[in-house]
Amino acid sequence: MKKTTTILLIAGIGMTKISAQIGVNTSNPQTAFHVDGAKDNPATGAPTAAQQTNDVAVTQQGRLGVGTIAPTNSLEVDSRVASTSGVKMTRLPNASVLATDANGNVISGVTEDAGVSVTKLRLAVATPSLVLNSASNNYSFRYNSTSTGGTWQIRINNGATRQFNIWDTEYNGQAGTGVSDTVWQLRTVKNLTPGTWTALDDNIAGGANEYNVYHVYDLSVGTILRLTVTLSSVSGIRESMILEEF
CATH class of the missing domain: 2.60.40 (Immunoglobulin-like)
Structure with missing residues (x-):
């Protein structure tokens, strides 16, 4: 019984360590959940800005970063291309004005009742x-x-x-x-x-x-x-x- 308890304790410690930072395609996760899409991140240290281009990260604060492992807001997308947002809305083309409805959903602002x-x-x-x-x-x-x-x-x-x-x-x-x-x-x-x-x-x-x-x-x-x-x-x-x- 004592042996079994010791094994479970060790396993529990190991699981806690693994769940603290989870990496996909990387053995060197930098955040709570870190995906290295191109598998080009270094084995040690932080990835460069170029290497982060294909990364997706969830921080300990619950922030989601796409193209960055250090998002400063709930959602941050870094396309790494000047004047390009990196965000595409497939089902909302040609909406030169965006707005939100009463529930906070992003909608096209190009409607007759959306104002000016x-x-x-x-x-x-x-x-x-x-x-x-x-x-x-x-x-x-x-x-x-x-x-x-x-x-x-x-x-x-x-x-x-x-x-x-x-x-x-x-x-x-x-x-x-x-x-x-x-x-x-x-x-x-x-x-x-x-x-x-x-x-x-x-x-x-x-x-x-x-x-x-x-x-x-x-x-x-x-x-x-x-x-x-x-x-x-x-x-x-x-x-x-x-x-x-x-």
Whole structure:
């Protein structure tokens, strides 16, 4: 009986040691549970950043690290590639806006009741190749010239030809410089065809210091777009766009 008790005690101590740190594909686990996917970790010491790329680790604090053995949050993913998250949601493609529902689940924020989504183009050299898409990707906007004298344009990217109400308020000039300030307004009703660039209105962006605010209403689906645009004469003609989708 005494011999049996001693054997069980030794076995229990051994099991405690094993369960303290478990390694898969490595005899040198660094955390409570450590998987070395490529079996490239060293026999002693901590793996390098490159070796951790294929590792998955669960720390004693219950944190999960993918690509890192030292996660600083409940979940940390390190792709080791700049500007790449390393996270993929296979069943949630093309969701340019993410949100959470009442239960904390991650969902697409591209819904009509999710509030406002904003996309923007910072001050850049004016060119028709600079296209700003709405968060839903249903609408696109651009300035169609490399100099003054162009128009701000819209393209709808889905659905059928439908009617839009478009309000434009333009501010031109610069106060305190002796240049006459001008405020100009226009309401336009247009039928837009998918895939076709169309001027938001017939107003030519003729000045090098113009500020326009467009309110665009898609009457068929109820979407409201507010496009704020500027042309600036700083270092040549530059454009900027801020697009809000409601």
